Amino acid sequence: MLRAKNLTKRFADVEAVSSLDLTVESGETVCLLGANGAGKTTTVNLFLGFLRPDEGTAEVCGVASAEDPRAARREIAYIAENVALYPSLTGLENLELFDRMARGRRQLDFAAILLEHGLTIEQAHRPVAGYSKGMRQKVGLAIAAIRAAKVLLLDEPMSGLDPGAAREFTHSLLAQRSAGRAILMTTHDIFRAKDVATRIGIMRAGRLVEMLDAADVDARDIERIYLRHMQDEREASDATN
Template sequence: MVHEVLSARGLVVRLGGRRAIDGLDLSVPAGSVYALLGGNGAGKTTTLNALLGFVVPTAGSVQVDGLDPIRDAAAARLRLAYLPENVALYPYLSGIENLQYFCALGGVRLADAAASALLDQAGLQGPSHTARVATYSKGMRQKVGLAIAHAKHAKAMLLDEPTSGLDPGAANDFAQRVRAAADAGMAVLMATHDLFNAKQVADRIGIMKEGRLVAEFDTHTVSHDDLERSYLVYTRAAPPRSDA
């Protein structure tokens, strides 16, 4: 039986008098990557924030490994790793020191050798481990974020526009690292505008429009051209809706 790690059931979130999320049903099992596509304001980031417990559902529910992220916030967040578009690290600490610091906040102490091994696993080259993060590219900072996720043994990872601003080579490398994390059993939910990256790394793709999931695809059966065509169709014209 496939274990569902991330889920939303009939999720409604009202922000500023409007439905930022409007009846969302979503499931991400262990060992899979789900990519959420959509334009700005479609509800992708709000979906991630609901799973993180940063916004309270107006109706419906979300769960993280069977836990409610509002009622069981601390336990749910222990199971989650979150990588925003720009990973916030301390610029005057090294990659190893940042990893050790963030792990210590979660009660995990890492020796230098263990921290270096995790950075290697995330794809950060050895000489960079002891360099100040102020010298890192965005792609290198993202890899430290991946190492933090591995270090805390997270069951799920939430990514918000992870390849924005990366060159094609760095984006491809990051996608491979995310795919490897999923293949090792992690559930990954990725909000993105990047159709190519979504097709490359995800098992399923959903398109959001005005808080609704308007289409879903299995990446193994949909072509890139069909995915792009559908994305343009759904994001150019909203389906009829009622806010009753």
């Protein structure tokens, strides 16, 4: 469903993403780990068609995002690190509005959907302007959950969530994977990655340097492998300085 082929993006003299080959199929969750600046967000933005690649392609359900970004985005539910909502509307109104824009008017128990994603009924009826970051992320995930998109793209969706909210978020992601979605998520949280992923990729300086089957490793293994790659990067940059 998601396919990057030789995907490459440069900014001036920085190669943010280098010759990336990656596929994410229906029912898979791939987590991308990597230090700040490794190219994770750039990869997500290439799939969304927010950026054009310099070489290669990013495809969503067979559509090249650079060629037809609107068609690609129709297949995608996207959650950024800070979900953008209408601040003067309540959480409930936001969910209803986003759903109506995507699917037209329909009868759904929107309040129940927000409760499932961890908001209280009192919070659901408050304007989003007064929400904490975690509350906004919960609304974002609820919006994504009821979209008919085949693909879920998540860019550090759990950063700043309290442990209870992160756990609910994890459950929701597992449910979405079981429903057959293809999920690509960036994160710095190795333990959460282990919980939600079927495969875990490690990016370093634009390159995908490792792809692990989550079933084959525990979180300590992932941490060890991750740190070894980061050590390699420090040594490489020491050698050139």
